[in-house]
Amino acid sequence: MPKITIIGAGQTGATTAHWIAEKGLADVVLVDVVEGLPQGKALDLTQAMPIVGSDSHVVGTNDYAETAGSEIVIITAGLPRKPGMSRDELLEVNSKIVREAVERSLTASPEAILIVLTNPLDPMAYLAMKVGGLPRGRVLGQAGILDSARMRAFVAMELRVSVQNVHCYVLGGHGDEMVPLTRHSNVAGVPLEQAMPPDRLAAIVERTRKGGGEIVGLLKTGSAFYAPAAALAQMAEAVLLDRHLVVPASVLLEGEYGLRGIFFGVPAQLGRGGLEKIIEYQLSPAERQALEVSAGKVREAIAALKI
Numbered sequence: 001m002p003k004i005t006i007i008g009a010g011q012t013g014a015t016t017a018h019w020i021a022e023k024g025l026a027d028v029v030l031v032d033v034v035e036g037l038p039q040g041k042a043l044d045l046t047q048a049m050p051i052v053g054s055d056s057h058v059v060g061t062n063d064y065a066e067t068a069g070s071e072i073v074i075i076t077a078g079l080p081r082k083p084g085m086s087r088d089e090l091l092e093v094n095s096k097i098v099r100e101a102v103e104r105s106l107t108a109s110p111e112a113i114l115i116v117l118t119n120p121l122d123p124m125a126y127l128a129m130k131v132g133g134l135p136r137g138r139v140l141g142q143a144g145i146l147d148s149a150r151m152r153a154f155v156a157m158e159l160r161v162s163v164q165n166v167h168c169y170v171l172g173g174h175g176d177e178m179v180p181l182t183r184h185s186n187v188a189g190v191p192l193e194q195a196m197p198p199d200r201l202a203a204i205v206e207r208t209r210k211g212g213g214e215i216v217g218l219l220k221t222g223s224a225f226y227a228p229a230a231a232l233a234q235m236a237e238a239v240l241l242d243r244h245l246v247v248p249a250s251v252l253l254e255g256e257y258g259l260r261g262i263f264f265g266v267p268a269q270l271g272r273g274g275l276e277k278i279i280e281y282q283l284s285p286a287e288r289q290a291l292e293v294s295a296g297k298v299r300e301a302i303a304a305l306k307i
């Protein structure tokens, strides 16, 4: 079995281990600073494997030595938002955590592909690439699968249609300025803009943008974890199984969409080497303008990293 390390055995880390192990995709090493937490969760997951019929091994540790030789390292370590907080407010505290996670995991697994989840997502993925001295193909940020899945779920609920018939694309930075591309989204081939009245579509766009905050507000402690973890597992699978799967993901732009030097959510093809290619949509002036607003926010947050 290939090996996937997950740094951070909190809500998203442990749930990602759950999805990966249940799929039988890889052996999983869960790492956390809290003693006993990754070990306890790994043991619990190990005891679920006979029931779900998977031969994935899950181990928990506080020691990076056990992560050696991982093909993929998923970084979920860091603080989540509290109600009313923006993701950017986590920048300072989570920078230190992500920096350490990247340095220590790459020492143990120098060839690994990194998939970052920690918020603020786009700056943390940028930091991971810089700290690791990695080419852009080896660092992927997870945001777009989640944001697009939120929109897909809302559309499916609105139209009472299977989620499998709903295709939505949310691009841009992982903040409230993200850009749900209604013109590129469809229900069984019918453009979304024809499938429902404009006011209902506008409400779905707004709910998608605030989707993370809605859950933070309900939970009061902690943020969403089932859907973010499912998104991480999908990205890990695309890489490990060399699927050439196109998903919205945060990757370093080098001129695509007229942007350069920032991690930003775009349609990205993922395979064994990580990022294989970026798909460029033809955008209307309004869509381009919305992406530029979102890019401005990401650029500011990256500048605040001071690296």
Ligand SMILES: NC(=O)c1ccc[n+]([C@@H]2O[C@H](COP(=O)([O-])OP(=O)(O)OC[C@H]3O[C@@H](n4cnc5c(N)ncnc54)[C@H](O)[C@@H]3O)[C@@H](O)[C@H]2O)c1
Pocket: 007, 008, 009, 010, 011, 012, 013, 031, 032, 033, 034, 037, 076, 077, 078, 079, 080, 081, 090, 094, 097, 100, 101, 116, 117, 118, 119, 120, 121, 142, 143, 146, 174, 222, 223, 224, 225, 228
């Ligand atoms: N990009 C996205 O779409 C998305 C979605 C959900 C959550 N997030 C972000 O992911 C992060 C984790 O969220 P969560 O709900 O799992 O939080 P959580 O508090 O449940 O878990 C975080 C874990 O990280 C651990 N940790 C802290 N410092 C560490 C270190 N130096 N090394 C190893 N582990 C360390 C903590 O002990 C904790 O167990 C947050 O920043 C959150 O905002 C991003």
